[in-house]
Amino acid sequence: MGSVVVVGGGVAGLTCAWRLSRAGHDVEVLEREAAPGGRMRSEDHGGYRIERGAQFLTRGYHNLHAIADALGIGGSIRSLGRPRDAVLRDGRLHELDFHAAGHMLQSRLLSGRAKGRLLRLPIELLRQRKYLDPLHPERAACLDRENLADGLRRLVGDEAVEYLLAPVFSSRFATEPEELSLAFGLIVLRMLAGDFQLEAFEGGNGALTRALAETLRVRCGCRVTSVETETDGARVRYEKGGRSGSVFADAVVVALPGSLVAAVCPKLTPEERGFFEAVRYNRGTIVHLLLDRRPTTLPYYGVAFLRREGLDLYGLAVDHHKPGVVPHGAGLVNGVLNQAATERLWDASDDEVGNLVVENLTRTPVGRLAPVDCVVHRWDPMLPQFGVGYLPRLARFSQRMNRSPRSAFAGDYLVGSTTEAALTSGMRAATEIADQLRT
Secondary structure, three states: OOOEEOOOOOOOOOOHHOOOOOOOOOEEEEOOOOOOOOOEEEEOOEEEEEEOOOEEEOOOOOHHHHHHHHOOOOOHHEOOOOOOOEEEOOOOOEEEEOOOHHHHHHHHOHHHHHHHOOOOHHHHHHHHHHHHHOOOHHHOOOOOOOEEEHHHHHOOOHHHHHHHHHHHHHEEEEEEEHEHHHHHHHHHHHHOOOOOOOEEEOOOHHHHHHHHHHHEEEEEEOOOEEEEEEEEEEEEEEOOEEEEEEEEEEEEEEEOOHHHHHHHHOOOHHHHHHHHOOEEOOOOEEEEEEOOOOOOOOOOOOOOOOOOOOOOEEEEHHHHHOOOOOOOOEEEEEEEHHHHHHHHHOOHHHHHHHHHHHHHOOOOOOOOOOOOOEEEEEOOOOOOOOOHHHHHHHHHHOOOOOOOOEEEOHHHHHHOHHHHHHHHHHHHHHHHHHHHHHH
């Protein structure tokens, strides 16, 4: 058994540390923020439980469920039932049930011709199914040739893309469909077609990262400045409270967003450095509106907005449908700013951002909401961008022969933009480190 430092206390790093600790290794986690959890952390605001990042789970997150059960908290995962979604088109909210083909065909969101062309999508998913593994996206590298918007237009036409697929992807991933690859989009659609029953931990999804952290030695407030590895171990330098420190261990796991790795790892191999320097994340803004009563105009869980509606939002998530997150009868809604609004208001006050969201909603059937409070989370980085050409680079990185010694990497950029993907990357990093320490 050996000593391991894990850099980063998000769900990927905590999962990795937990697995290594259970295997008997001496593990310490260094986390920059004041509390562990990263983008899977819940916050209390006067009886309202707000998700900083990860909004939901699904029944198909098998690795997450297994770890929750091992931690003894699997019983607190609750199904959200069959919450309805909606898309705003021409000032009207069109209700959708993505798991009921009949409901989709009856919707007036799309014309009959567009619905007919939309049937090409499941045929394409079936045709490419051997490449579309949500936990091994690199297997779809051979399909990674065009962006999501262009590829979907080729498959199903402009109408289905403009009025259905583009707003749904943008509201889920807080980015434009032109910034993602068709290969990544097909993987996501394959996942949606599977066991995608929405769930959440009662009282907040941060229950998972809290439970993981409680089993570990976590040092918070540590900003790691460099990670250097040799054949006999790893040196990690950090700053905490204005002072410098360092720790030496037999191995290290770097569980930071991929776009930050190259800056703290000066001894990466040339192939590794080239990969990390090409990793891109978007930055985004999530705005939480705390309401003293549930709005009757939002019976949905998710609402996506078309670009042509001219709003500053990609969409809404209606969080009060989750168990144990609001006082009785109260409401909780979060909106994701689009890229243009995020950039324009990055340095604006929280009140200004909150007022913008409220004013935007008055131009929709949601109407004017009167929040008792507004909480704004700005993320930079937010989510990895699986753009055109990324999956071939990821495949080469995964198969590289020359690797930095005594090290492994974990994070959503290695698997996908979901909690299950980030958690799975942590499990794999733990296996990789354990194998290195045995040799």
